[in-house]
Amino acid sequence: MLANELHQLTIHEAHELLKQRKISSTELTKSVLKRLAEVEGKVHACVTIVEDFALQEAEKVDECIRTGHATTPLTGIPVLIKDVMCTRGIRTTCSSKMLENFIPPYDATVIEKLKARKAVIVGKTNMDEFAMGSSTEHSAFFPTHNPWDLSRVPGGSSGGSAAGVAADETIYALGSDTGGSVRQPAALCSVVGLKPTYGRVSRFGLVAFASSLDQIGPLTKDVTDCALVMNAVAGHDPKDSTSVSYPVPDYTQQLIPDIKGLRIGIPKEYFVEGMQGEVRAALQAAISRLQEMGAEIDWEVSLPHTKYALAIYYILAPSEASANLARYDGVKYGFSERNAASVIEATERTRQFGFGTEVKRRIMLGTYALSAGYYDAYYVKAQKVRTLIKREFDQVFEEYDALVTPTSPIVPFKLGEKLEDPMQMYLSDICTLPMNIAGIPAISIPAGFADNLPIGMQIIGKPFSEQTLLRIAFAYEQATDWHKRKPPLS
Ligand code: GLN
Numbered sequence: 001m002l003a004n005e006l007h008q009l010t011i012h013e014a015h016e017l018l019k020q021r022k023i024s025s026t027e028l029t030k031s032v033l034k035r036l037a038e039v040e041g042k043v044h045a046c047v048t049i050v051e052d053f054a055l056q057e058a059e060k061v062d063e064c065i066r067t068g069h070a071t072t073p074l075t076g077i078p079v080l081i082k083d084v085m086c087t088r089g090i091r092t093t094c095s096s097k098m099l100e101n102f103i104p105p106y107d108a109t110v111i112e113k114l115k116a117r118k119a120v121i122v123g124k125t126n127m128d129e130f131a132m133g134s135s136t137e138h139s140a141f142f143p144t145h146n147p148w149d150l151s152r153v154p155g156g157s158s159g160g161s162a163a164g165v166a167a168d169e170t171i172y173a174l175g176s177d178t179g180g181s182v183r184q185p186a187a188l189c190s191v192v193g194l195k196p197t198y199g200r201v202s203r204f205g206l207v208a209f210a211s212s213l214d215q216i217g218p219l220t221k222d223v224t225d226c227a228l229v230m231n232a233v234a235g236h237d238p239k240d241s242t243s244v245s246y247p248v249p250d251y252t253q254q255l256i257p258d259i260k261g262l263r264i265g266i267p268k269e270y271f272v273e274g275m276q277g278e279v280r281a282a283l284q285a286a287i288s289r290l291q292e293m294g295a296e297i298d299w300e301v302s303l304p305h306t307k308y309a310l311a312i313y314y315i316l317a318p319s320e321a322s323a324n325l326a327r328y329d330g331v332k333y334g335f336s337e338r339n340a341a342s343v344i345e346a347t348e349r350t351r352q353f354g355f356g357t358e359v360k361r362r363i364m365l366g367t368y369a370l371s372a373g374y375y376d377a378y379y380v381k382a383q384k385v386r387t388l389i390k391r392e393f394d395q396v397f398e399e400y401d402a403l404v405t406p407t408s409p410i411v412p413f414k415l416g417e418k419l420e421d422p423m424q425m426y427l428s429d430i431c432t433l434p435m436n437i438a439g440i441p442a443i444s445i446p447a448g449f450a451d452n453l454p455i456g457m458q459i460i461g462k463p464f465s466e467q468t469l470l471r472i473a474f475a476y477e478q479a480t481d482w483h484k485r486k487p488p489l490s
Helices: 003-008 011-019 025-043 051-066 109-116 159-166 183-189 223-233 277-292 304-327 343-354 357-370 375-396 422-429 433-438 466-479
Strands: 046-049 078-082 120-125 172-177 192-195 215-220 263-267 296-301 402-406 442-450 453-460
Touching (some): 003 025, 011 025, 011 223, 025 046, 025 078, 051 120, 109 120, 109 223, 120 159, 159 172, 159 183, 172 192, 172 223, 183 192, 183 442, 183 453, 192 223, 192 466, 215 223, 277 402, 277 442, 304 357, 304 375, 304 422, 304 433, 357 375, 375 433, 402 466, 442 466, 453 466
Parallel strands (some): 078 120, 078 172, 263 402
Antiparallel strands (some): 046 120, 172 215, 192 215, 192 442, 402 453
16 A cells, blocks of 8 residues: 555554554554645544644654554554544634633543553544534534535534544544434444443543533444444543443454344334435345344334434433533633623623524523423423333343444435524434433444435444444444445545
């Protein structure tokens, strides 16, 4: 492979070449930076690129490798980080005016873990402001474009991370998923995206949106890479009381192209009205493929409470957001509007000018749902239905090893198409929200195209069944070549 094509590598390919000293981390990083310089003007995946920092880190890694230090699979490999995770000394904006100049004094735990493995951070990716959205158009800075069709959205809110991976502007990326924000952009950009079980990955240093739903996850070029990133980021963290001290397996261990006898259910509620014909057809073909490979498919599974998921999510997520975002008062950090007659007015003006429309809409919805007269009717009711949704999944998983659904009912839509209609935008996550509500893991993998626009398949499992999901995903990937296609960018 030519030195200027190294950005196309996966983690495991790059790792092999680094280990054998056929390439250096500096060469790899330079190739990624060159690719960024070439295509970023079209894709706009990044909010910040830290070229000098990346090259310095890469040089340090090369020195370590030269002097015989052990490498891990992530050592010396460039990564992009969604701009919602705190990076010490590197601006962390959440794509919001509120944090436009915020430089965190500490690293998120996932960043510490990547740094301990000598990963090379290349930049921070664009997102919907505070992770609220499904298209990355709610960024306060600029929208990200889908590398498969630059007139379309990459999905969101981790749209910058997904587009960056799809465009080979990085070897892999991290995103966060509160209602689908890793999986839906993964599907729309034809990359692999995993939302782990709630509590599997530390949220310390992840800027909070809805704390009971948020989870960090990898966006990668293939399933093996996804497992490798999980090996690095999963695990208990004393700094996050909701992280779980459940042993971390080697996620690559069950990457075998064999799914014979696995019981896979197809919940009919996910083949929703309004779903595009091409998506339905692609999913049916993918599921038939799994069946040919020996999985036992049951097409008749039902999860009747699914129909409440969207309503539940849009009570719970805004409620938590309204509390979490109360900290942006212009005093502690971030944007501050000082031109005011009183402290109250300064706070009001800071929030008026610092937050965008969608964020304000969520804060108002959440504050309303939590207010004295409505708390029982909305918030408490939603929590009860959340329990029912969780129980329904528990029951189904007594019979099935996994469920398979589309990730998104539609292919990437045009920039601007849903911007004026919040309900239409909210519907983008109809297939992904229930897993956050139930705290269960799910992965999206490439499963086809409609006129060169990506289609994703979602595989869902019970808590801590990431290995099973990766196994099914890996087997399907081995049998297909969707993941090898590259967007027609250059
Ligand atoms: N699109 C959903 C929302 O706007 C989910 C976002 C996310 O997962 N961060 O809330």
